[in-house]
Amino acid sequence: MMHVDPLRTWVSETGGTGHSTTPAGLQSAGTLRWRRRGVLAVNVTTCLALLALTGLVLGAEGWSAVDLALFACCGLALPWTVMGFWNAAIGLRLLAMGPSGLAAVAPFHVPEREPIRVATAVVMTLRNEDPGRALARLERIKASLDANGEGAAFAYHILSDSDDPAIAVAEELAVAACRERYPETAERIFYRRRPNNCGFKAGNLQDFCRQFGDLYELMLPLDADSVMDGACILRLVRIMQAHPRIGILQSLVVGMASQSPFARIFQFGMRQGMRPYTMGAAWWMGDCGPFWGHNALVRITPFAAHCRLPDLPDGMFGGPILSHDQIEAVLMRRAGYEVRVLPVEGGSFEENPPTLFDHVEREARWCFGNLQYVRLMGLRGLPATSRFQLAAAVMMFLTPPALTLALLLLPLKLLELEDTFPAWLAASLYLAWLVGSIAPKLAGYAETLASRRASGSFGGRVKFASGALVEIVFSLNLFSVICFWLTLFMAQRLVSWRHEWGRQNRDIQRVDFALASRRLWPCSAFGLGLALWISWLSPTAFLWSLPLLSGHLLCIPLAFASAAPALGALMVRSGLCSIPEELGIRADEA
DSSP states (O other), X not given: OOOOOHHHHHHSSOXXXXXXXXXXXXXXXXXXXXXXXXXXXXXXXXXXXXXXXXXXXXXXXXXXHHHHHHHHHHHHHHHHHHHHHHHHHHHHHHHHHTHHHHHHHOOOXXXXXXXXOSOEEEEEEESSOOHHHHHHHHHHHHHHHHHTTOGGGEEEEEEEOXXXXXXXXXXXXXXXXXXXXXXXXXXXXXXXXXXXXXXXXXXXXXXXXXXHGGGOSEEEEEOTTOEEOHHHHHHHHHHHHHOTTEEEEXXXXXXXXXXXXXHHHHHHHHHHHHHHHHHHHHHHHTTBOOOOSSSEEXXXXXXXXXXXXXXXXXXXXXXXXXSHHHHHHHHHXXXXXXXXXXXXXXXXXXXXXXXXXXXXXXXXXXXXXXXXXXXXXXXXXXXXXHHHHHHHHHHTTTHHHHHHHHHHHHHHHHHHOOTTOOHHHXXXXXXXXXXXXXHHHHHHHHHHHTOHHHHHTTTOHHHHHHHHHHHHHHHHHHHHHHHHHHHHHHHHHTTSOOOOOOOOOOSOOOOOHHHHHHHHHHHHHHHHHHHHHHXXXXXXXXXXHHHHHHHHHHHHHHHHHTTOHHHHHHHHHHTTTOOHHHHTOOTTTO
């Protein structure tokens, strides 16, 4: 009797009813509707089952105020974890299916040699960045497009919001030097600096569309740390010109190789997690896909007409919308254009923050920007999936305060415990949550390890597995630190509702122990106090809590070591947490 894989059947290209299609005619609307209903069903069922079991644990000896608070914390933290688990599970199955899995997710393949017929503006936004480094990346992109024989279809715009006079002068000199290096195409290299950075990056792009949008059909927004290969860009352009009702096409972005230990470890795990997670999410999101604000193609006319963002009125989370990308995505879809992601690695890169402090500052800005979506949930005319995108973006940042509060409540719960407490069930749920929280990375690691070629592109299975083990331990510790600091940040925003968008540091730099101690002592004190209290009440509970408390206890040496140049040099020499681009090995060559 033939064995039938139920998950493979579920993720296959079936299940559509009716004849309506998505705006670009790429998929049956019925197919996507059934996929979304199925994903919603398994997520809700899983959450309700886990909450029911949590209720059995907390209510085993009667409900107290502490039990109710802990139950609320679980209710806030579970949905994001469960959604990540199911996206990863679906994505892993799709990756295992090969070309048919990709076809079910991205049904917009076009011939690789289709002539380029549309004009595209490559747009790099700057704000007090190192202009030499940014222009070097832009020149690399230009050289790659020229080498592919399609350079004439592209122009390059450097859009500055810099308010530092010295940096502004350096930008002008860097652009002038760039034009001198490419005299034959100097007329296609433009520089513009706004005297007023109204709306930050989103406002900058809208100003560009208003001034130059009639010259181009597409634009490719880039951050100062973005790099893309010409072949990747041309593939996206061919898809966009073949499907005029795709408004945004997002590439899968991976981290660049770095000598910073922090960035090196972070990008190693992020890459593995993003691949299955994005594949699974794209399977059911379909035409309501993500936009990350860079390394994506945007159709200028509908973007300018429908994606302009207003400043939010004063009050909680007021001011300019900082996380503009998701709002632009849902507005583009509301305008009748598809927003798609091509979940394929290759040729689209970004730099990750080089230190723990830079990462925390970026997370804080994303946190504030995502929480602003609470004030936008009532936007009219959004598809249900787009509205859920906004809710999910908010939901992502409910976990940090929920986890921090749960840790604070744990000693109080230990004081209430009696002999009838179901410790085995509590431990099982705790382990299930821990595994679920890193499920996307585990799926990515499993997929790579299962293939000799794929693991060979990372230096072999032993080296890859070593990097995975280091990254998992690192990410668990980092997660605790981020939760603590985002909880403090959100508490501060209840007092001061505004948050400014500052300059992002991208330079590798040392963090000395004194600086780490000054900035991280509250996190360390929080963890030490809880550790002493819990260990005094129950040494067993203390051991179980270490995956969540070790980050607080080790945050100061973690910040110091993860920015140490000597450690970074050692990791480079040993190949620990290396990526294929660094090693110069492709999966098909391994």
